[in-house]
Amino acid sequence: MTPALPIRPREVPAIWGGDALVTRYGKPGDPAAAIGESWECWDANAVAAGEDAGQTIAQLRASLGAELVGTLDPARTFPILTKFIDARQSLSVQVHPGDAYARRVEHQPNGKTECWYVLEAEPGAQIVLGWNRDTSRDEYLARVADGTLGDLLRHVDVRPGDAFYLPAGTLHAIGPGIVLYETQQASDLTYRIFDWNRIGADGKPRELHLEKAADVLDYRACTAGALAPLTYDFDGARRTVLIADPRFVVERVATGPAPATIGLEGMPLVVTALDAALTVAAGGVELALAPYATALVPAACGSCTLATHVPSAALAIAPSHDAESLPRRLARAGVAGGAVEAFLAQFAATPSGNSGR
Numbered sequence: 096m097t098p099a100l101p102i103r104p105r106e107v108p109a110i111w112g113g114d115a116l117v118t119r120y121g122k123p124g125d126p127a128a129a130i131g132e133s134w135e136c137w138d139a140n141a142v143a144a145g146e147d148a149g150q151t152i153a154q155l156r157a158s159l160g161a162e163l164v165g166t167l168d169p170a171r172t173f174p175i176l177t178k179f180i181d182a183r184q185s186l187s188v189q190v191h192p193g194d195a196y197a198r199r200v201e202h203q204p205n206g207k208t209e210c211w212y213v214l215e216a217e218p219g220a221q222i223v224l225g226w227n228r229d230t231s232r233d234e235y236l237a238r239v240a241d242g243t244l245g246d247l248l249r250h251v252d253v254r255p256g257d258a259f260y261l262p263a264g265t266l267h268a269i270g271p272g273i274v275l276y277e278t279q280q281a282s283d284l285t286y287r288i289f290d291w292n293r294i295g296a297d298g299k300p301r302e303l304h305l306e307k308a309a310d311v312l313d314y315r316a317c318t319a320g321a322l323a324p325l326t327y328d329f330d331g332a333r334r335t336v337l338i339a340d341p342r343f344v345v346e347r348v349a350t351g352p353a354p355a356t357i358g359l360e361g362m363p364l365v366v367t368a369l370d371a372a373l374t375v376a377a378g379g380v381e382l383a384l385a386p387y388a389t390a391l392v393p394a395a396c397g398s399c400t401l402a403t404h405v406p407s408a409a410l411a412i413a414p415s416h417d418a419e420s421l422p423r424r425l426a427r428a429g430v431a432g433g434a435v436e437a438f439l440a441q442f443a444a445t446p447s448g449n450s451g452r
Contacts, residue, residue: 096162096378096379096393096395096396097147097155097159097162097163097378097393097395097396098145098377098378098379098380098382098393098396099366099375099376099377099378099380099382099390099391099392099393099396099399100142100145100147100155100382100390100391100392100393101142101143101144101145101382101384101388101389101390102135102136102140102141102142102143102152102388102389102390102391103140103141103142103143104122104123104133104134104135104140104388104389105133105134105137105139105140106122106123106124106130106132106133106134107130107131107132107133107134108128108129108130108131109129109130109131109132110129110131110184110293110295110296111129111131111182111183111184111185111186111271111293112128112129112130112131112132112181112182112183113129113130113131113181113182113183114126114127114128114129114130114181115181115183115215115274116130116132116133116179116181116274117130119274120133120179120181120274120386120387121385121386121387121388122179122387129183130181131180131181131182132178132179132180132181133178133179134176134177134178135177135178135179135365135367135389136152136173136175136176136177136365136389136391136412137152137173137175137176137177137178137281138151138152138153138156138172138173138281139151139152139153140152142155152173152391153172153173156169156170156173157169159393161394161395162393162394162395163363163391163393163394163395164362164363164393164394165359165361165362165363165394165395166361166362166394166416167362167363167394167414167416171204172204172281173281173414174205174280174281174342174343174414175278175279175280175281175342175343175365175412175414176278176279176280176281176282177276177277177278177279177365177367177389177412178276178277178279179214179274179275179276179277179387180269180273180274180275180276180277181274182269182270182271182272182273182274182275183271183272184271184291185268185269185270185271185291186268186269187268187287187288187289187290187291187301188223188244188248188266188267188268188287188288188289188290189266189267189268189285189286189287189288189308190263190264190265190266190267190286190288190308190311190312191206191207191208191209191261191263191264191265191282191284191285191286191311192206192207192263192264192284192286192307192310192311193206193208193262193263193264193311194206194263196263196310196311197282197284200307200310201284203282203284205280205281205282206263206280206282206284207263207279207280207282207284207285208261208262208263208279208280208340208342209261209277209278209279209280210258210259210260210261210277210278210279210337210338210340210343210345211257211258211259211261211269211275211276211277212256212257212258212275212276212277212278212337212345212347212410213253213254213255213256213257213258213259213273213274213275214255214274214275214276214369215255215272215273215274215275216253216254216255216257216272216273216274217271217272217273219252219272220252220253220270220271220272220273221250221251221252221253221270222250222251222253222259222267222268222269222270222273223248223249223250223251223266223267223268223270224249224250224251224259224261224265224266224267224317224319224320225249225265225266225267225313225316225317225319226247226248226249226266226314226315226316226317227247227248227249227316227317228247228316229314229315229316230247230314231314232309232312232314234247235247235309235312235314236305236309239288239289239305244288244289245289248266248268249316249317250270251319251320251321253270253273253321254321257321257322258321258322258324258337258338258345259319259320259321259322260319260322260338260340260441260442262340263311264311264312264313265313265317265319266288266312266313266317276367276410278338278343278345278412280342280343285304286304286307286308286311287301287302287303287304287308288303288304288305288308289303290303322337322338322441323437323438323441324336324337324347324438325425325430325434325435325438327425327428327429327430328428329424329427329428330356330357330358331353331355331356332348332349332355332356332357332401333348333349333355334346334347334348334349334355334411335347335348335349336421336425336438338442339415339421339438339439339442340415340442341415341418342414342415343412343413343414343415344412344413344415344421345410345411345412346410346411346412347408347409347410347411348401348408348409348410348411349406349407349408350371350373350401350402350403350406350407350408350409351402351403351405351406351407352402352403352404353402354376354400354401354402355400355401355402356398356399356400357398357399357400357401357411358397358398359392359394359396359397359398359399359413360413360417360420360424361394361416362394362413362414362415362416363391363392363393363394363413363414364391364392364399364411364412364413365389365390365391365392365410365411365412365413366384366389366390366391366392366399366401366409366410366411366412367387367388367389367390367409367410367412368384368385368386368387368388368389368403368407368409369386369387369407369408369409369410370386370387370407370408371386371403371404371405371407372384372385372386372403372404373386373388373401373402373403373407373409374400374401374402374403375390375392375399375400375401376399376400376402377392377393377396377398377399377400378393378395378396421439422435422439
């Protein structure tokens, strides 16, 4: 049985990036360079050590099949991408298409729904999240043309520990002074609307995608804010479910010297250490992860345990395939049905109707 696989990150320079991912999060790279993202687990990431060192997740899908991906289709791209993002400057105001538009217009298998877990936020840090009132395609295009689109942008304060859900169609931008962990569908479809009049590395403004953005934007006023998470105890582990989208479930798992057990429920699991070194035991083998490093636990392991020498936490992300698996687990943990319904309602709503803080 293949044990947990340490994953080699991929650093992505960006004009809005900084040095935090290298200097504070232990990622390889030049601290003098503007590193915007560290891609932790996606289809082209390679295994960092062990018997499968150098093999990409895509190659292991092909060779291991269900042993790695469980009930997922091994012939398809690993369905999620996890990453750290360091925003020293504002990212562009943008939107992502949904699955149907991506297939029809872009001839890609899926669009992009994503979520954010905030790790650092300077005082006064904000994100752009939706419109501050109802608008329309015509008004959006008119305000882009006359330079007044900013009047409609809705700004939301952020704090460390906040989680935000961004279904496809949500207008958004990460503001300066924020470091966060993003989980998204594996897609590169981003439609930029406004880029703060910046010049790219080639000396030209970066491309905008105004008409495609107009096709997919939700034009209703947004009330979304930081989500209300749900904490529960299961199999001896204190777990907090942050995001429960049909495409991925993101949980924060409390860790310490006593191992916390996580059942895989037939799916692979992405595990990222937070501020302490993490031991991941799976398939009879222990894997030591440095702070903020990531491992992929193959589905065939059945379960894994997480432990740290000091009280800390780890993020556990599963590609979701069974809409009832999380409610069943929460019910077995003794969580009241009303609390489960209230939590899940945050993800059943459209971008204009998500719960606020």
